[in-house]
Amino acid sequence: MTIFLGLFLTVLFGFLLTLMINKSLKLFPRLGIAFGLGIGLQSLFMFYMALVRIPLNVLNVSLLLVLLIIILVILNRNDLPKIFKKSMMELINSKKTIFSLNIYEKLLIFYLIFIFLYINWMGFYWPVAVDWDAIALYDFRAKVFSQTGFMDEAIRRGYFFGYPLMTSMAHTWIYLLGSLYPKFIYSFFYTSYFIVFYYFVREFKSRKVSLMVTMLATTSPMLIGHAFLAYTNFPYSYYYSIGLFFLFFWSLKEKNSYLIFAALFIGLSTWVRAFEPFWMVPILFLIIYSLLKKKFSSILIYSLIFFPIQQSWRIYLKSMSSESSNINEQVWQGIKALTIGLDFSTVFDLTKFVFKNSLIPMMPVVLLFVFVILNNLKNFKLKKIKQFLPIFLLIFLNFLVLFVGAYVFTSIWLGWKEIPDSLTRMSIFLVPLLFFTIGLLFKEEKLSK
Amino acid sequence: MIKFLFFINKIVFFVLLMINFTLFSLRDSYAFVYKNILHFNPYLFSVLIIISFFFLLIEQPGSNKLTFFSKPKVLKLSLVLIIIYIFLQNNFLLLRNAIPLVKFSLQNPSASYDIKMRTHVGPFYDFVKFVKENTPPNAVILHPVQQSRWPEVSNEGYTRYFIFPRELVSEGDEEKKENVTYIFIIGRKSVDGKSNSDQWPTEKISAKRLIYMPKAGQTESRILEKSYDPEDQINDSWGMIELKK
Numbered sequence: 001m002t003i004f005l006g007l008f009l010t011v012l013f014g015f016l017l018t019l020m021i022n023k024s025l026k027l028f029p030r031l032g033i034a035f036g037l038g039i040g041l042q043s044l045f046m047f048y049m050a051l052v053r054i055p056l057n058v059l060n061v062s063l064l065l066v067l068l069i070i071i072l073v074i075l076n077r078n079d080l081p082k083i084f085k086k087s088m089m090e091l092i093n094s095k096k097t098i099f100s101l102n103i104y105e106k107l108l109i110f111y112l113i114f115i116f117l118y119i120n121w122m123g124f125y126w127p128v129a130v131d132w133d134a135i136a137l138y139d140f141r142a143k144v145f146s147q148t149g150f151m152d153e154a155i156r157r158g159y160f161f162g163y164p165l166m167t168s169m170a171h172t173w174i175y176l177l178g179s180l181y182p183k184f185i186y187s188f189f190y191t192s193y194f195i196v197f198y199y200f201v202r203e204f205k206s207r208k209v210s211l212m213v214t215m216l217a218t219t220s221p222m223l224i225g226h227a228f229l230a231y232t233n234f235p236y237s238y239y240y241s242i243g244l245f246f247l248f249f250w251s252l253k254e255k256n257s258y259l260i261f262a263a264l265f266i267g268l269s270t271w272v273r274a275f276e277p278f279w280m281v282p283i284l285f286l287i288i289y290s291l292l293k294k295k296f297s298s299i300l301i302y303s304l305i306f307f308p309i310q311q312s313w314r315i316y317l318k319s320m321s322s323e324s325s326n327i328n329e330q331v332w333q334g335i336k337a338l339t340i341g342l343d344f345s346t347v348f349d350l351t352k353f354v355f356k357n358s359l360i361p362m363m364p365v366v367l368l369f370v371f372v373i374l375n376n377l378k379n380f381k382l383k384k385i386k387q388f389l390p391i392f393l394l395i396f397l398n399f400l401v402l403f404v405g406a407y408v409f410t411s412i413w414l415g416w417k418e419i420p421d422s423l424t425r426m427s428i429f430l431v432p433l434l435f436f437t438i439g440l441l442f443k444e445e446k447l448s449k
Numbered sequence: 450m451i452k453f454l455f456f457i458n459k460i461v462f463f464v465l466l467m468i469n470f471t472l473f474s475l476r477d478s479y480a481f482v483y484k485n486i487l488h489f490n491p492y493l494f495s496v497l498i499i500i501s502f503f504f505l506l507i508e509q510p511g512s513n514k515l516t517f518f519s520k521p522k523v524l525k526l527s528l529v530l531i532i533i534y535i536f537l538q539n540n541f542l543l544l545r546n547a548i549p550l551v552k553f554s555l556q557n558p559s560a561s562y563d564i565k566m567r568t569h570v571g572p573f574y575d576f577v578k579f580v581k582e583n584t585p586p587n588a589v590i591l592h593p594v595q596q597s598r599w600p601e602v603s604n605e606g607y608t609r610y611f612i613f614p615r616e617l618v619s620e621g622d623e624e625k626k627e628n629v630t631y632i633f634i635i636g637r638k639s640v641d642g643k644s645n646s647d648q649w650p651t652e653k654i655s656a657k658r659l660i661y662m663p664k665a666g667q668t669e670s671r672i673l674e675k676s677y678d679p680e681d682q683i684n685d686s687w688g689m690i691e692l693k694k
């Protein structure tokens with residue numbers, strides 16, 4: 001019972017926050033976003049609590065959430081009744097929609113529900129046991145935090161600073177609520193991710209196409225294993241790719257609320273894994289976009305939200321060790337490695353390495369992506385397709401940063417070839433990104449006519 | 450002739466597709482196939498399938514001429530085939546991984562935390578449980594330096610998780626060694642006694658007492674008030690050395 005009450009507070013906090021940022025989102029994607037936003041920001045606030053020596057216990061964390069919820073309720077007080085009504089209407093309408101579905105759609109929905117039930121069942125059933133990295137680091141930190149209330153003991157035991165504390169703090173919350181099974185967080189991430197994914201594709205495509213693409217993406221072997229693996233890779237992909245989707249929506253609709261969501265989600269992705277270089281992609285994208293549109297306020301809005309989240313962990317690292325917190329450090333490393341002179345033999349080896357460990361594992365998706373583009377070659381002049389160009393720019397920038405980042409890494413660590421799995425796991429966010437684009441480009445009957 | 454080759458290609462394509470699905474559906478197919486059968490990466494089948502698929506694409510039905518992506522129908526067909534491929538591949542893998550997990554959870558719906566941990570961690574979980582039951586929370590335990598001979602017990606990051614708040618000190622850490630109150634005994638047999646293991650420590654150690662894991666079928670730990678001698682018969686089993694302080 002306590003666990004459900006605690007989770008309810010987390011989701012309610014996220015839900016109210018989404019209301020403050022954007023009032024037009026539909027109920028189900030809002031719920032999907034609410035979970036990620038709630039648990040992500042809650043974990044960050046728990047980190048701040050520990051820093052100012054407020055013990056992490058169930059009372060203090062609950063009070064924190066209640067306080068945040070009260071503030072958000074006050075700020076949203078005028079919209080809450082309207083939103084509640086709207087959500088109720090959506091629920092009633094979705095009931096009607098279910099009856100109006102054709103057999104193909106019903107089958108797909110049934111299949112997706114079945115997959116989500118399986119994933120969540122496994123998440124609630126199994127403890128953290130096969131996940132070596134979680135045992136050695138993420139879940140260990142959580143166990144120590146929940147037993148001691150502070151970070152000191154975990155720091156003293158060593159091997160602490162390798163990754164930020166997002167998943168550890170989320171596990172801590174589950175342990176504080178009295179459960180021994182924090183893995184369901186990952187099942188929740190997975191389920192909410194694909195609910196959001198479906199509604200994002202649905203913005204542009206029919207229910208049939210959206211369901212099909214969601215089904216293919218949900219069952220992707222590169223992703224589904226992470227639905228109940230207590231690693232940081234899927235939560236990172238969750239935050240990062242939802243952030244990219246919001247950035248894409250912002251580029252289409254130019255609503256600041258989408259930009260704020262993008263900044264929050266991409267900021268939170270760096271709170272899961274700090275040293276992935278992909279945080280530079282949205283900034284490059286915004287620079288290109290601002291130059292084209294000659295509007296620079298977007299960079300400012302984005303930076304005001306993104307950098308405080310990103311810098312929290314880096315500044316903390318700097319204060320605890322000699323690790324750099326300089327935001328330019330990664331950029332400089334890249335520029336230095338590239339300007340010293342390209343080592344073509346390394347570039348060749350790296351291309352093979354990236355191809356083998358990043359593209360080959362997702363080859364069927366890449367093939368589908370290529371064929372969908374080929375199928376649309378003639379239509380790229382159409383306005384309907386042209387509007388999707390920002391997503392191609394985002395995909396291109398991600399591959400560019402992946403490659404350049406890997407190249408820089410080769411100059412830092414000579415044993416880079418020994419960790420192919422790491423590159424594969426690092427690239428998993430590309431799978432839903434490619435599927436999303438496939439969904440956008442997928443020809444409907446009407447379009448092809 | 451070309452028609453015949455295309456016909457053969459169609460058969461080859463579907464045969465390769467089936468082999469690919471079979472490989473994917475075999476548990477640990479990668480390691481098994483690589484070591485025992487083919488000595489090449491079975492994922493390379495995907496490349497063969499792509500080549501074969503390419504020839505399917507450039508075939509112009511009912512003609513000896515070749516076309517390159519000229520027919521929208523061919524592209525559509527290829528899209529459908531890839532989608533079917535992804536669907537089947539995803540579900541083969543999903544089923545392969547899901548069946549054992551679901552089966553266990555259905556057979557043991559109310560299994561305890563320990564049973565679930567034991568299922569995934571293996572016999573090593575019995576050892577860490579034994580350690581927790583037989584040492585005080587402030588125990589400082591010496592373990593071997595990390596190496597592949599004992600991947601679990603020598604891995605400080607891994608083992609500390611199970612025995613917290615007890616502390617681990619690596620054999621090579623001379624500074625912390627003087628605080629040690631216990632030493633792991635790694636027996637000549639594996640924890641469950643089913644296979645051989647490398648013994649550790651290999652030197653005689655003056656001790657207050659030795660505590661060994663219970664024998665199979667027993668619940669009580671075996672306690673001996675004596676020093677540790679690696680030659681003793683009992684050191685087939687895993688246990689703990691409690692040092693004199």
